Amino acid sequence: MNDGSNLSKLFASGQFAVSAELGPPKGTDIGVIEKKAAYLKGNVDAVNVTDNQTAVVRMSSIAVAALLVQMGLEPIIQMTCRDRNRLAIQADLLGAWALGIRNVLCLSGDHQSFGNHPTAKNVYDIDSVQLIQMVKGMGDSGQFQCGDPIEGESPAFFVGGAANPFGDPFDFRPLRLGKKAKAGAQFIQTQMIYNVPKFAEYMKRVCDLGLHERVYVMAGVGPIKSLGAARYMASKVPGMDVPDEIVQRMQDAPKEKRQEEGVQICAEIIQQCREIPGVAGVHIMAIEWEETIPDIIQRTGLFPRPTSPE
């Protein structure tokens, strides 16, 4: 029972769900959040709020998510194992529940060496599988990880995990998804998909293991903003697989049409992923480009959303 998670209810009703990412500001300006939220409201069912993504300090995920609740959006907070130990995570989750947040995505977190405090100490007290188990346990048994009872209402979050079909070892990736399902994950959001055939092969294995019946898999996608971004993702980002033909399409597009091409590629990938058995939704990561989300949603015929205001 995930009391209050509309995302959970949407999946349960068999509808194809759409979420998108919202990156908190590198500062205190609520205006930035209001502006991004306006692009997403009514166009997606839930909004991921990143947790110091790429290990760069930003406004707290929970604080931004609480603001989104006030603005009438449904947030999914991201929670990484990089910055907090099991005490801090559980304390923050109690607070998140009290603030009306109902969805949590459990992540290992990008290593701090990628971010703006590379000399920081990392935590990794627990890993993402253990985090999923801990959060699920808090809701199911009303207990902290140590076994002590949680006072009052249990925080029965709708618990998610991440999966990277393009990470290695490929043969282990579906099994790792199984570990997350076993730990209690209810939904999964994947790394950004550009190599659709490889993702289809991954999903085939996921379905062969019966995991698509245990977790709702949301295919991760993202519009490419420029040729440079395509090249960078293709060669410099560990765990990403951007095939040459995608880079070529960006290159072949006239310079002033490249953003349009990036959006179109994203829309096409969404349509292709919708056809893949076991895919229950899509998660759009338009990094610092949230204003393109309405366009993507329109192009894919995913508008209106079941959760759109009347």
Next chain:
Amino acid sequence: MIIGEQKPVEEIKNMLGDAQRILVLGCGTCVAVCMAGGEKEAALLATALRMATKLDGQEKEIRDYTVQRQCEFEYNENAAELIEWADLIVSIACGIGVQTVNEQFPAKRTVPGLNTTFLGRPDTQGIWVERCQACGNCVLDLTGGVCPIARCAKSLLNGPCGGSQNGKCEVNAETDCAWQLIFDRLSALGMVDLLMENQPPKDWSTSRDGGLRKIVREDMQL
């Protein structure tokens, strides 16, 4: 063994202060094998400090000596006279040696000439690699003999993060992904099933998180 790396001469020189008589104290065990703090390195460092202080116009009297094992009091007794002579000791043993000499000869100040880098082994000539973090609760039986605590940048216990690609770690493209190694090894052993068990949160109290560690063995006590 314990692997160390000598600090830059400039940094060591700046630790000398007003001391006139300096003893560079090497150690003949781990740091000698990794060619950072043994007899040869002690002599070289002494020469380098002599030259550096002379160039500064403040030449100091610098001697060197190497004990067999700086982490044990009885070996350090062999250096007692020289330690008595010196105003300051530059230890190029690991941090354990530096602390042992400070404890044993509290009237003298002993400073580190070496950074203790990790627990590991020599790889190819001139390359040393980390293998253990002394977490106090070994899991190598579950991971095909490859340590995820020391060798995974995130010390993950349930498989690789999303950044593992082509067998390499997201943090450094020259570092093997520990979980790729674990998966390959367990595959070869026909034991991948071991990985399907979800490992619970680790008890870090046996690691440094539990505070200073100490082993007491009554059967060995006199």
